Amino acid sequence: MKHFTKFESLELSQTLIESALAYKGSPFVDQQKGRNKRIGCIFLNPSLRTRASTQIAALNLGMEPIVMNMDKEGWALEMREGAVMNKGTVEHIKDAAAVLGSYFDILAVRAFPSLTNKNEDIEDFVFNQFIKYSGKPVISLESAIRHPLQSLADMVTIQELWKENRKPKVVLTWAPHIKAIPHAVANSFAEWAIGNEYDVTIANPIGYDLDPAFTKGAHITHNQEEALVDADFVYVKNWSAFNDYGKIHSTDSAWMLTENHFAAAPTAKVMHCLPVRRNLELSDEILDGNRSLVQLQATNRIYAAQAVISHLLG
Ligand code: CP
Numbered sequence: 001m002k003h004f005t006k007f008e009s010l011e012l013s014q015t016l017i018e019s020a021l022a023y024k025g026s027p028f029v030d031q032q033k034g035r036n037k038r039i040g041c042i043f044l045n046p047s048l049r050t051r052a053s054t055q056i057a058a059l060n061l062g063m064e065p066i067v068m069n070m071d072k073e074g075w076a077l078e079m080r081e082g083a084v085m086n087k088g089t090v091e092h093i094k095d096a097a098a099v100l101g102s103y104f105d106i107l108a109v110r111a112f113p114s115l116t117n118k119n120e121d122i123e124d125f126v127f128n129q130f131i132k133y134s135g136k137p138v139i140s141l142e143s144a145i146r147h148p149l150q151s152l153a154d155m156v157t158i159q160e161l162w163k164e165n166r167k168p169k170v171v172l173t174w175a176p177h178i179k180a181i182p183h184a185v186a187n188s189f190a191e192w193a194i195g196n197e198y199d200v201t202i203a204n205p206i207g208y209d210l211d212p213a214f215t216k217g218a219h220i221t222h223n224q225e226e227a228l229v230d231a232d233f234v235y236v237k238n239w240s241a242f243n244d245y246g247k248i249h250s251t252d253s254a255w256m257l258t259e260n261h262f263a264a265a266p267t268a269k270v271m272h273c274l275p276v277r278r279n280l281e282l283s284d285e286i287l288d289g290n291r292s293l294v295q296l297q298a299t300n301r302i303y304a305a306q307a308v309i310s311h312l313l314g
């Protein structure tokens with residue numbers, strides 16, 4: 001693995017999951033591994049969990065993290081080759097990324113989509129500029145189309161809890177939201193859950209089907225009630241339309257999960273990456289009840305990041 005941007009193989013996924021669970025038991029066992037090394041965490045967008053957990057993961061490995069909130073504190077970056085920079089941008093990505101590559105052993109980058117330029121978002125254009133020009137291993141802290149550290153933490157969470165001798169039934173269900181939300185978490189969760197050979201169902205209203213590049217191998221339905229039957233893990237997430245790119249077609253509150261939705265899945269656990277809009281995406285009774293895994297997922301973000309950084313350190 002040269003960069004950490006997506007699900008690559010079942011073998012690598014299992015290696016990282018097992019490494020994360022081992023680090024959870026002994027976080028400081030590899031304190032020498034990152035000694036005299038630095039990770040640069042570049043945020044072009046806001047974060048709570050990713051920012052904190054990646055820094056803690058690096059520190060657990062004896063590595064120094066330096067966070068740059070480029071959206072607020074950095075120069076406005078120009079991304080386009082050959083641009084005449086006579087407007088708002090101050091520094092070209094090819095200059096900035098090369099400098100960052102010379103300062104750090106590993107870069108980690110968050111770059112959300114525009115949700116207006118579908119082709120550019122699908123190509124993960126902004127994130128890939130950092131790979132192209134930094135010359136260093138790059139970890140995705142959430143790109144336009146994927147959030148692999150979140151998904152690895154989600155797989156760690158499922159594997160930590162699942163003790164049955166069968167594949168769990170995992171349901172990814174759309175939830176209402178008032179804003180146009182990226183597809184990255186949903187895409188990535190589907191990619192990793194399918195890649196880990198879980199029994200995956202995706203439920204969303206008509207008009208909200210995800211990019212098929214991420215959902216091959218999943219059962220896709222527009223009927224949430226049918227999807228939830230016998231579910232073991234239910235992952236809740238909003239996303240905007242993919243075909244009618246970045247648009248909101250529905251805010252149907254019937255899709256927000258409450259206890260009433262679990263009659264046919266009495267033992268199902270509920271997952272969400274956070275931040276969550278309470279009583280819009282998910283009800284208080286679910287988030288504050290015994291089904292909720294959201295805090296465990298957030299805790300596991302540390303050990304997922306630690307496993308990835310450790311793997312890249314070699
Ligand atoms: N789940 C997640 O990535 O949270 P943040 O956006 O707060 O980092």
